[in-house]
Amino acid sequence: MRDHRRRRRPAALLVATALAFGTAACGSGSGSASSDDPNTLEVWTRSDPDSAATYDRVFAAFTKKTGIKIDYQPVINFDQQLQSRASTKDLPDVMINDTALMGSYQSQGLLKPIDPASITGGDQITDKSWSSTVGIDGKHYGVPYSRQAMTLMIRTDWLKKLGLEVPTTWQEMLSVAKAFATEDPDGDGKADTYGIVAPGSAQNGYAAWWSSSFLWQGGAKLIEPDGKGRYTPAMDSAAAVNTVTWMKDNLFCGEKGVLQPGAITAVTSTATNFQDGNAGMYMTGPYNITTFDGTLGKDKYEVVPAPAGPAGGDVLAEGENVYLGARTGKDKQERALAAFLVSPEGQKIAMTSVDGHQPVVRIPVNSTLDAAKVRDDARWGVVQKAYEDASQQFPNAPSFAPIKQDTADALNSIFTYCGGDVRSQLGELNDTLAGDLKDQDLLK
Amino acid sequence: MTATVPAPAARRGLDKRGPHKRAFDKKAVVPWLFLAPGLLLALVFKFWPMAKGIWLSFFDVRPFLGDRWVGLDNYTRVLTDHRFQDAIGHTLILGIGQSVGAILLGFALALLLEGQARSLKILRTAVFLPAVTATAVVGELWRLMYYPTSDGLLNSGLHLLGLGPVQFLDNPNIALYSTMVMGIWIWAPYNMVILLAGLAGVDRSLYEAAAMDGVSLWQRLRYITIPAIRPALVIVLTLATIRGLRVFTEVYVLTGGGPAGSTDVWITRAYTLGFTRNDIGGASAASVVLLCVTLLLTVTINYLRKRGDAR
Numbered sequence: 001m002r003d004h005r006r007r008r009r010p011a012a013l014l015v016a017t018a019l020a021f022g023t024a025a026c027g028s029g030s031g032s033a034s035s036d037d038p039n040t041l042e043v044w045t046r047s048d049p050d051s052a053a054t055y056d057r058v059f060a061a062f063t064k065k066t067g068i069k070i071d072y073q074p075v076i077n078f079d080q081q082l083q084s085r086a087s088t089k090d091l092p093d094v095m096i097n098d099t100a101l102m103g104s105y106q107s108q109g110l111l112k113p114i115d116p117a118s119i120t121g122g123d124q125i126t127d128k129s130w131s132s133t134v135g136i137d138g139k140h141y142g143v144p145y146s147r148q149a150m151t152l153m154i155r156t157d158w159l160k161k162l163g164l165e166v167p168t169t170w171q172e173m174l175s176v177a178k179a180f181a182t183e184d185p186d187g188d189g190k191a192d193t194y195g196i197v198a199p200g201s202a203q204n205g206y207a208a209w210w211s212s213s214f215l216w217q218g219g220a221k222l223i224e225p226d227g228k229g230r231y232t233p234a235m236d237s238a239a240a241v242n243t244v245t246w247m248k249d250n251l252f253c254g255e256k257g258v259l260q261p262g263a264i265t266a267v268t269s270t271a272t273n274f275q276d277g278n279a280g281m282y283m284t285g286p287y288n289i290t291t292f293d294g295t296l297g298k299d300k301y302e303v304v305p306a307p308a309g310p311a312g313g314d315v316l317a318e319g320e321n322v323y324l325g326a327r328t329g330k331d332k333q334e335r336a337l338a339a340f341l342v343s344p345e346g347q348k349i350a351m352t353s354v355d356g357h358q359p360v361v362r363i364p365v366n367s368t369l370d371a372a373k374v375r376d377d378a379r380w381g382v383v384q385k386a387y388e389d390a391s392q393q394f395p396n397a398p399s400f401a402p403i404k405q406d407t408a409d410a411l412n413s414i415f416t417y418c419g420g421d422v423r424s425q426l427g428e429l430n431d432t433l434a435g436d437l438k439d440q441d442l443l444k
Numbered sequence: 445m446t447a448t449v450p451a452p453a454a455r456r457g458l459d460k461r462g463p464h465k466r467a468f469d470k471k472a473v474v475p476w477l478f479l480a481p482g483l484l485l486a487l488v489f490k491f492w493p494m495a496k497g498i499w500l501s502f503f504d505v506r507p508f509l510g511d512r513w514v515g516l517d518n519y520t521r522v523l524t525d526h527r528f529q530d531a532i533g534h535t536l537i538l539g540i541g542q543s544v545g546a547i548l549l550g551f552a553l554a555l556l557l558e559g560q561a562r563s564l565k566i567l568r569t570a571v572f573l574p575a576v577t578a579t580a581v582v583g584e585l586w587r588l589m590y591y592p593t594s595d596g597l598l599n600s601g602l603h604l605l606g607l608g609p610v611q612f613l614d615n616p617n618i619a620l621y622s623t624m625v626m627g628i629w630i631w632a633p634y635n636m637v638i639l640l641a642g643l644a645g646v647d648r649s650l651y652e653a654a655a656m657d658g659v660s661l662w663q664r665l666r667y668i669t670i671p672a673i674r675p676a677l678v679i680v681l682t683l684a685t686i687r688g689l690r691v692f693t694e695v696y697v698l699t700g701g702g703p704a705g706s707t708d709v710w711i712t713r714a715y716t717l718g719f720t721r722n723d724i725g726g727a728s729a730a731s732v733v734l735l736c737v738t739l740l741l742t743v744t745i746n747y748l749r750k751r752g753d754a755r
Contacts, residue, residue, distance in 0.1 A: 080719065086507035104722060109509040192595065203700030204720060261592040264614045264703040270587065326508070402721045409527075409705060416616050416704035 020200070041333055041409040045096040045360075053357040055096075058349050066332050086110060094334055095183045096341075099132055099319050102142050104136055104399040106135045107440065110438055112324040112331075113139040119341035121366070128317030128388070129365045133321055136229050136397045136442065142321030143338045146350070148285050148362040150213050150315040154293060155280040156302045158185035158193075166304050170217070173281070173307040174250050174258070180280035181257025197282040198251065198263040199271040202412035205404040206267050211247065211411050212316040213283060216392050217309030218243025222407055223433060229268035230444035231398060233433035235407065235426050239311065244414060245422045253418035264416050274301075285318065286362050286383040290353075303379040305386055313427035317391035319362070351375060363387050402436040453605075501728035511725075518729035527705060528730065530714055534620055535709040538695075539688025542627035547680055549628055550604060550635025558643050562578070583697025585679075586626045587613070599732075602638050613699055616706035623707050627694050633686065634674040635680045642676025643669070678749045710734055 045055055047221040052074035059070040078097055085091055092112060104411045105111050116122045116130055122143070131142040152173075154166060160178070162183050167173040177195025179185070186193055199206040208222075215221070220240035223231045234240065251259055260266070260273040273279035275288075275295040282288075283306055292301060306315045320337045324331075340346045350361035351374050363371050363384050372381030388411055394400055410429035414422055466498075503511035503516055522528050557568050575580060590596060590612035594603040599610060612622040650668050670677070692711040696703060701708035701716070710730065718727025 063586075081723070083507050083724070091508070091509065148666055190595075198637075201700050201702050202705070203702065262614055265619075265699050267700065315638075399722070405716065405720050412702055413704035416706075 009075070013182055016116055016139070024146060030272050033266055037069075038330055038333065040066070040071055041093040041330060041337055042071045042073065043094045043096070043337070044075050044082070044092040046076070047074040047360070048076060049074065049404040051360050053355070053360045054353070054360045057317065057354065058341070058346060058360070058428055061349055062346070065340065066336055068336060070337075078084040083262070089327075091118065091328060093325055093328045093330055094337055095323040095325060096145055096320050097323065099142070099144075099321050099401050100394045100396050100404070102133065102321060102323070102396045103136065104401055105323060106141045106397075107399050108322075110326055110330060111135075111141045112326050112328070112334075114143060114338075116143075118335055118340070119143055120335075121343050122339070124344075124366045125342060126365070126367050126388075128174050129264055130254060132317075132319075132393050132396065134397060136220060138229070142323050143342060144365040145320045145322045145341055146361040147317060147319035147365055147387050148287070149317045149383055149391040150283050150285055150306060151273060151290065151383055152304050152306045153282045153301055154304055155180075155185070155300060157300050158280050161185050161187070166302070167307045168305075169307050169332060170246065170250075174254075177258045177281060178255060181255070185280065188276070192278055194279040195258045195271060195281060196251065196260070197266075197274045197279045197284075198259050199266045199268045199417055200252065200259075200263045200412060201265050201267045202405070202408040203267050205401075206410040207415070208404045208408035209316070210283070211244075212245055212394065213245055213314070214309065215240065216314035216316065217306070217311060218246070219309075219311030220244075220332055222403060223398070223437065225395065225397075226444050229442070231395070231437050231442050232444045233430045233437065234422075235410075235433060236430040241423050243309070244411065244426060248415055248418065248422060252415035258354055264412065283315075286380065287358070289377075289379060290358065294304055303382050305382060305390070313390045314392050315386055315390060317387055317393045319365075319393075320360075348374055374426050398442050399435065402439070406432045406436060460627040497728045498732050498735075501723055501732045503725050505728075514725065518725045519733070522717075522726055522730045522733065527708065529708070530705060531708045531710050531713040534707060535689060535691065537622060538624055538627070538691055538707075538709055539685070540633075541624045541633065542691065543681070543684035543688045545624065545628035546631035546635050547684060549632035549678075550680070551639055553632060554639035554643055557642060566600075568636075571632045572637060574630050574632075575637075578629065579693040580697050582626065582630055583694065586629075586698060590622055607672035614703055616704050619699055619703060623695055623698050626698060627691065630694065631684070635684070638676050638680050638683075639673060642673030646672040674752070678745065682742060682745050686738055686743065689738050689741070708737045 045052070047055060052072075055072060055074065059072050063069055072313075073092070079101075082091075082095070083256055086108065102111070105427070113135075116125075122130075125144055129147060130140065133140045133142040133144060135141040152167075154176075155165075158164075158180055159166065162179050162185055164179060165172075166178055167176045173196070180193055180195045182191070184191065186195065198236050199205060199210050212222075218239050220243050221234045224234040225231055225289070245328065252264065256390075260271065260279045263271070268284075271282075274282035275292055277296060286303070289303065306313055313355050322341055324334045324338070330332070341350075344366050347364040347369055349365045351364060351369075351371070355361050361373075363380070370381070371384045372378050394404065407429065410425060414420060414425050434443055451468060494688055500511070502515060504514050504517075505511050555569055555573065588596070589598050591599065592609055592611045592614055594600055594609050596609070596612075598612065602608070602610060611618065613619050646669060650672070651664065654664050654668055691709055691710055692715065695707050695709050695712050695714070699707045701712040711734070714727045714730035714734070717723045717730060
């Protein structure tokens with residue numbers, strides 16, 4: 001008898017364990033329990049816990065105002081998670097993520113088209129912002145939520161010490177970079193300072209991301225729309241060849257110290273020379289302002305418009321859109337949330353930092369708001385002006401990820417091999433981009 | 445799923461044992477029940493994803509719109525892509541260099557650190573540390589050591605010798621070898637432990653007999669030690685081969701495949717395809733190709749080992 005029981009106990013335990021695993025495996029795929037409740041919206045944002053805290057406040061205010069509950073999920077590896085949810089055919093109701101992903105999502109059928117007129121307060125969003133949510137078929141597939149543009153962060157204390165002015169052209173920027181590298185602006189008697197920080201790795205497309213402002217300023221484009229929903233690759237243009245040649249000759253293959261050491265393999269997380277205090281200029285997004293204020297000090301650097309190239313001073317504009325998941329059947333509630341998110345009230349909550357948490361709206365899309373005023377920080381006015389007057393987004397109607405990655409691969413390679421022929425390498429890139437467009441049936 | 449795992453065993457017991465089935469039944473079931481958690485875990489987290497990966501490699505993967513059958517398109521696309529072809533070369537150089545280096549260094553370390561003394565134990569633990577440190581952390585450490593100015597640890601050493609700063613990671617001709625050195629550093633202690641276990645099993649009397657015969661150190665290694673630890677060497681070699689082919693983390697944290705794709709290996713290429721270009725079908729095809737190659741190599745090594753054993 002005892003024998004018998006002893007044998008049975010582990011078996012029971014095992015069966016229980018197996019059952020537990022079985023249910024866990026089955027349970028993981030399905031959506032949250034509340035997804036059927038019409039008065040609850042499942043909302044995903046690509047956020048770390050820090051910015052999620054800010055979103056929590058935004059959604060709490062929305063629920064208080066409308067009574068619609070929010071099941072909020074901050075997701076860090078957003079795209080992988082979204083793909084697995086897509087395979088269950090049960091998407092989140094509302095998603096907030098990068099503007100550049102719109103075409104990719106739309107081509108996968110993940111998004112619901114949006115009529116701008118159906119969003120209350122949608123008329124307070126500028127046409128420029130709305131135009132960045134137009135998909136390949138001419139319909140809107142997102143509501144603009146937050147915008148930003150690159151600006152130049154520059155060490156004003158170094159400028160002062162060396163008696164230099166804030167650069168306004170590429171040439172001036174280059175002279176300043178050389179001076180920062182050679183004239184010992186930190187005064188420690190060692191040649192350990194550098195001019196410009198560049199994340200030049202091809203990983204995650206950083207080389208294309210950082211170079212894009214230069215390309216716009218040089219008058220180059222990655223791909224060009226024909227106005228009828230088709231595109232042609234444009235990286236073999238004279239403007240592109242000139243711009244890339246300039247970058248290669250003067251920055252990556254130029255004098256030592258113009259760029260930080262290791263620029264060609266640097267990604268944004270390893271290109272920390274500006275905040276470490278050994279590089280003087282960094283062209284990057286305004287989300288770094290909080291970081292730099294903390295590590296470097298507010299008094300040491302300034303946010304200025306990017307130096308202009310031969311074709312002007314346009315920089316890369318980026319941001320986040322509100323996307324509505326396809327086939328979710330809660331249109332009214334979703335539109336109410338979108339309207340709240342872009343309203344002055346919703347934007348203001350998201351722009352302010354409480355308890356030191358990262359704000360989630362950089363430049364408001366609501367034209368009645370002024371970033372510098374809301375944040376009480378004039379530097380944000382520089383960013384807003386750059387966005388409104390001199391910025392271009394990545395073309396996001398096509399699926400942009402392959403285009404960005406191939407451009408990054410090619411630029412990284414050009415900047416690595418200083419002896420190479422830029423024109424023929426860009427010609428190859430152009431062929432690759434044509435292939436990417438062809439894969440999407442978008443090649444003219 | 446839970447019920448089916450023990451079933452075959454139960455049925456077999458029933459068929460063969462006839463009237464005594466109850467008692468034997470349980471005996472047949474119990475081992476399977478003990479195996480069940482492991483099997484289930486393997487099924488859910490290994491075999492099912494693997495099967496799904498093979499399945500997806502034949503599709504244009506569109507999770508929401510429904511996957512589209514494309515036959516062998518993904519395979520032709522991956523195998524004809526010149527970046528994948530370059531990656532094969534890099535993977536082989538890195539895999540072979542890293543494996544051979546780590547085995548040689550591991551063997552040398554094992555010979556040096558074999559023994560019972562307390563100091564050796566401490567030293568062995570210290571030497572083993574790289575193998576238990578997270579690769580991402582190791583990568584950051586080596587990035588610092590490889591820093592391309594004379595502030596960097598290695599370059600400051602070279603500076604003392606009057607040699608200029610070497611662009612360890614930024615020179616496309618050197619970057620792959622820099623990655624290899626880090627790989628050897630990580631994996632040598634791991635191999636050392638397995639080889640130490642092998643060395644512990646070597647018959648001491650053989651060494652004594654050899655000493656009486658007055659053999660040289662080299663002869664002792666060649667004719668006693670190496671033959672005696674052959675099983676351990678085979679394990680190390682098999683593991684190193686598999687690891688070498690699927691090398692990813694070392695490259696990803698150190699160079700991300702750059703500069704100019706000079707350190708791009710098979711898996712970093714597949715990763716880029718799957719997760720930055722969103723081409724899950726292509727990435728699956730690339731992974732299946734790697735699986736086949738790994739399988740083939742493992743079987744070959746096993747075959748050679750068996751043939752060697754027979755001889």
